[in-house]
Amino acid sequence: MTLIVYSDRFLEHDQFNHPENSERLVSIMRTLRKSKTFEKLNIISPQPLDEKDILEVHSEEMIKKIRELSETGGWIDLDTYVCLGSYDIARLAAGGVVMLASKIISGEDENGFALVRPPGHHATKNRSMGFCLLNNVALAAYSISKKNKRVLIFDHDVHHGNGTQDIFYESSKVMYQSFHLSPHYPGTGDIDEIGEGDGEGYTINLPLPRGAGERTVLEAMDEVFIPIAEEFKPDLIIVSAGFDSHYQDMLGGLRLSAESFYKIICKLKSVQPRIICSLEGGYNLEKLGMLVLSEILAMSGKELDYREKVEETVYAKDRIDELKKILKEYWSL
Numbered sequence: 001m002t003l004i005v006y007s008d009r010f011l012e013h014d015q016f017n018h019p020e021n022s023e024r025l026v027s028i029m030r031t032l033r034k035s036k037t038f039e040k041l042n043i044i045s046p047q048p049l050d051e052k053d054i055l056e057v058h059s060e061e062m063i064k065k066i067r068e069l070s071e072t073g074g075w076i077d078l079d080t081y082v083c084l085g086s087y088d089i090a091r092l093a094a095g096g097v098v099m100l101a102s103k104i105i106s107g108e109d110e111n112g113f114a115l116v117r118p119p120g121h122h123a124t125k126n127r128s129m130g131f132c133l134l135n136n137v138a139l140a141a142y143s144i145s146k147k148n149k150r151v152l153i154f155d156h157d158v159h160h161g162n163g164t165q166d167i168f169y170e171s172s173k174v175m176y177q178s179f180h181l182s183p184h185y186p187g188t189g190d191i192d193e194i195g196e197g198d199g200e201g202y203t204i205n206l207p208l209p210r211g212a213g214e215r216t217v218l219e220a221m222d223e224v225f226i227p228i229a230e231e232f233k234p235d236l237i238i239v240s241a242g243f244d245s246h247y248q249d250m251l252g253g254l255r256l257s258a259e260s261f262y263k264i265i266c267k268l269k270s271v272q273p274r275i276i277c278s279l280e281g282g283y284n285l286e287k288l289g290m291l292v293l294s295e296i297l298a299m300s301g302k303e304l305d306y307r308e309k310v311e312e313t314v315y316a317k318d319r320i321d322e323l324k325k326i327l328k329e330y331w332s333l
């Protein structure tokens, strides 16, 4: 059975006219409730993460800033808002992903999806940015890696997860794999950013040109991401599930479909069936629910009977070859 982490409290973090608003979760839950799969899902409520656990990944100064702004409401930067109570909601989002990771690693259930907000993958050790307050996925990966387990984070958001990369850049226990549109916000994730020190070879970035889509992404998975993941042997896979890489997303530029997300999860599941997804970006309210559902169907081993007619306009084979060449030094590719 697939676990779903959700709370109505996530709707309280909201900003009118901002793409990262509460309607995203409302539309996802509406689609899930209407689906046949809904009754087979086990919906669980998150608990807020303790501040001492947050401090293992983020700086005291950063936490203080979110906490203070949460008392008045305000902006961290031009894109990142904080509402009254946002600090507690961010702790609840992070706590939800941490709890889900721990349930899956302990074998309590097979897989799960954390439908949480605000998102997390742009939040670095010291800085909230890009709609993200705390790095939910990094906090969960850290909590598992502390138990001497290996974690693979796979990030399919259209934006590079600079925050997650930053947090694990020198770690060989947590591997970060990402494909993303480039050039695009936040400007990081070049092909030669591969980690440092013990973490050299454990950060894998595939920057893609506008118009690249399923053919390129699946080939990159077959040629690079999956063989490396198999060699790394993760005990848990955490997917930074950003759906702004869908072809109809207003903040995007890549050309993935619902079926592409379904196939991505199937490929990851073949490496390690213990897998959780955590919501990052994705701003097309008409499509978002269906895209989340596609990944839930893939995790639960059900078929997807939803098709979108879309093809990539740019086949970025040269990028895959270049990445392979760089990583050959570290992995048997």
Ligand SMILES: [Zn+2]
Binding pocket: 157, 158, 159, 242, 244, 280, 281, 282
């Ligand atoms: Zn994004």
